[in-house]
Amino acid sequence: MLSLPQLIEEDVAVLDAALGDLITRSEATAALVIDKGGPLIIERGNCDDFDTTTMAALAAGSYCANQAIAGLVGESDFSSVYQQGVTHSLLVQNVDDQLLLVVIFRASLSVGAIKYFAAGTTQLIANQMVRARERAPDEGMDLVELNLADTSSLFQRREPAQQRAV
Amino acid sequence: MAIINQATRELQVKIVYYGPAKCGKTTNLEQVHANVQNVQEKGKLVSLATSSDRTLFFDFLPIEAMAIKGFKTKFQLYTVPGQVIYNTTRQLVLRGVDGIVFAADSQWDKMQENVESFQNLEENLKLNLADIPYVIQYNKRDLPGAAPVDYLEYLLNNRDVQVPSFEACASKCEGVFETLNMITRLLLHKFINESQRKAA
Numbered sequence: 001m002l003s004l005p006q007l008i009e010e011d012v013a014v015l016d017a018a019l020g021d022l023i024t025r026s027e028a029t030a031a032l033v034i035d036k037g038g039p040l041i042i043e044r045g046n047c048d049d050f051d052t053t054t055m056a057a058l059a060a061g062s063y064c065a066n067q068a069i070a071g072l073v074g075e076s077d078f079s080s081v082y083q084q085g086v087t088h089s090l091l092v093q094n095v096d097d098q099l100l101l102v103v104i105f106r107a108s109l110s111v112g113a114i115k116y117f118a119a120g121t122t123q124l125i126a127n128q129m130v131r132a133r134e135r136a137p138d139e140g141m142d143l144v145e146l147n148l149a150d151t152s153s154l155f156q157r158r159e160p161a162q163q164r165a166v
Numbered sequence: 167m168a169i170i171n172q173a174t175r176e177l178q179v180k181i182v183y184y185g186p187a188k189c190g191k192t193t194n195l196e197q198v199h200a201n202v203q204n205v206q207e208k209g210k211l212v213s214l215a216t217s218s219d220r221t222l223f224f225d226f227l228p229i230e231a232m233a234i235k236g237f238k239t240k241f242q243l244y245t246v247p248g249q250v251i252y253n254t255t256r257q258l259v260l261r262g263v264d265g266i267v268f269a270a271d272s273q274w275d276k277m278q279e280n281v282e283s284f285q286n287l288e289e290n291l292k293l294n295l296a297d298i299p300y301v302i303q304y305n306k307r308d309l310p311g312a313a314p315v316d317y318l319e320y321l322l323n324n325r326d327v328q329v330p331s332f333e334a335c336a337s338k339c340e341g342v343f344e345t346l347n348m349i350t351r352l353l354l355h356k357f358i359n360e361s362q363r364k365a366a
Binding site for chain 2: 003007036057065
């Protein structure tokens with residue numbers, strides 16, 4: 001299974017610039033790059049009003065569900081998913097086998113314009129991911145700095161007395 | 167596959183709770199959400215459920231744990247719908263999974279569903295179960311019709327390499343954190359071992 005390569009500062013800078021440029025040119029509210037498995041990779045724009053972590057998980061699920069629907073109607077894939085709202089709309093655009101671009105924009109903006117600008121952005125992101133994969137073809141994980149001497153209590157349960165007090 | 171962002175020093179991992187219908191997968195996440203402490207950040211528990219509280223797509227709980235030596239470690243906990251008809255959905259949720267908790271229902275009359283669900287997991291994973299960290303949780307131990315743990319081990323944990331298993335009563339939060347901490351430990355150690363092997 002293809003997986004996301006390690007991202008270094010150069011990758012994040014390119015993705016960040018690409019999203020910034022998209023927001024400037026399209027007047028979108030926010031843009032996210034997410035993994036199709038659900039994790040949020042990077043976000044840009046006015047994201048404070050949105051729970052982007054949850055949005056990433058739901059958008060990925062929604063997009064992947066639509067791919068399954070595409071298969072049912074004989075399509076190889078649907079390259080984007082568009083949700084129209086009253087104040088905000090959402091476009092989820094395929095980037096490559098691993099990533100999606102999510103654009104949140106005011107509903108008054110034209111989805112056609114958003115799609116036009118998003119197309120260039122997805123290409124920039126996809127190209128950078130190709131470079132990242134070429135840099136680390138075996139997807140080597142540089143985690144030797146992690147110290148896992150004690151992970152037994154990474155998640156601790158609140159004591160019953162504390163539970164009653166809440 | 168875990169996502170590693172060296173630029174922001176983030177590690178993101180995805181853990182999926184799998185098992186037959188009504189075995190307590192959602193209850194596990196609810197108890198973690200309600201009772202976890204000492205974490206950096208706890209997100210909302212999102213449940214995509216039917217009007218009768220049966221999981222339709224998935225439940226989702228993001229938790230950011232205490233940084234492990236400079237790395238922000240973000241855990242994303244998911245459940246799958248247990249009902250047999252939602253198999254396509256289960257396949258979607260398994261995408262990018264790093265670790266699995268298989269929750270089994272300890273009641274005698276659920277044994278066939280446990281076995282079928284485990285077989286379904288192996289079919290849907292699209293990779294060898296031995297290649298991915300997983301643990302087994304025997305839930306609903308408090309019910310009078312619970313089968314002996316030895317029997318459950320024989321049914322579900324009878325492979326060349328036995329995995330850690332836990333008795334649980336998720337509705338009382340018993341065994342929930344033990345299970346979560348063990349799958350976390352297994353998958354983080356797997357990442358470290360892979361990292362060291364590639365660095366050698």
